[in-house]
Amino acid sequence: MNNSVHASPEQNAYADILFYGCWTGLVIMLVTYLLYVSSAIAPHVPLEQMPLYWSQPVAHYLAGAGVPTGWGWTSLLGRGDFLNFLGIVLLAGLSIICYLRVIPALFRKGDKLIGCIALAEVLVLLIAASGLAGGGAH
């Protein structure tokens, strides 16, 4: 059995998106964090009050600080703390973008089984990201 020692074109394409996306996400995260902790952009939850919430279960934080769940944070993007989610969401969404890039290539190659598996994975990640799979935090 002889396999190629070189990564397949779709594997390379996946790697390229991952590389640029990851470092973009990390830079955004770092910049928004500095804006947040320096109070250059006022946060939704005052920084001084954070110790009151971070030692308690998440339900206490959500109720006490009036923090929305799911994608509700998008309405608070102008606040320093929620601005940080831009970078975090980019990092968390990167796999979906990578998959979407390689799926057509897999089907073009006739790799239908792996293509379908990749499609199913996108579906799973989209369900997780959408917050449709509900459930309460304690």
Place this chain on the structure above:
Amino acid sequence: MKRQKLMAVTVSAGLLLLCLAALAAASPAPGVVESAVNGAARGMAEATGTTLPWWAWPIILLFFCFILGIIAVMAGVGGGVLFVPLVSGFFPFHIDFVRGAGLLVALAGALAAGPGLLKRNLASLRLALPVALIASSCAIVGAFLGLALPADVVQLCLGGTIMFIAILLLLSKNVAVPHVERQDALGMALGMRGAYIEPSTGEVVNWKTQRTPQGLLLFIVIGVMAGMFGLGAGWANVPVLNLLMGAPLKVAVGTSKFLLSITDTSAAWVYMNQGCVLPLIAVPSIVGLMGGSFVGVRLLAKAKPRFIRYMVIGVLVFAGGKALLKGLGIG
């Protein structure tokens, strides 16, 4: 001489880590600080159990995670497996937020390592895709399970899991290139095979998987645990891919690391949607651990892996014990 220096650096890093943990844990209880604070500050101290200002914690966390990153790389474990038990044990953060940050820490590390591993064919997309589908679906279930269970039960299970990981690290003997006689039908259908060049010999190593159905079944458990505890799951991925499925160690390690970028994504979304990601905790953790990992990689070539491995096993037993005690309401 160089080796002695390195030993000294490693021991110092370990000691510094413990000092930071001790500093975090030894922040005075409300009653002790009575005379030192005024009314408002005292109220805050009583409510939070600490007198340190808010900004001190992200800074301590940053340094703590930096050292954790160095040690994790040198011991060959992911950051998440050390991060969750240690930070939930010694910092004033609730385990809900620690797990959210832990998943992001593991995710960011995996995303950063992924491109290099994929390009060098040390992570296999074909091996990862089916495994990722199972593990990431189950990680969602695990995340909801973890968020629905009471915190002390999670701590108790976490403690048990960490102890188990320590034993696994102590006993497992990975095989560099397992001999696979015949590939099973499922592995063949999924095209789980590949090749890479071994840099030390220049030899081309061809590989294929065996026992694929059993391996995929185990990823159900791995996915649930990754989501439930926010640990990342390299500690479990590698033995399953290497010892059970017969992937060469380098491919198992590379694919496992890449796999975390998908598995942890699904669980991270659940934690994020439930409000369990606090940037104030997550960002310094990610930055610290990634910074530490870069330094760790540079030290890796000169390190004495066995010593570091035993040190990490010791830290895991310690952290697992602390989680168990916390779960029992003693710690």
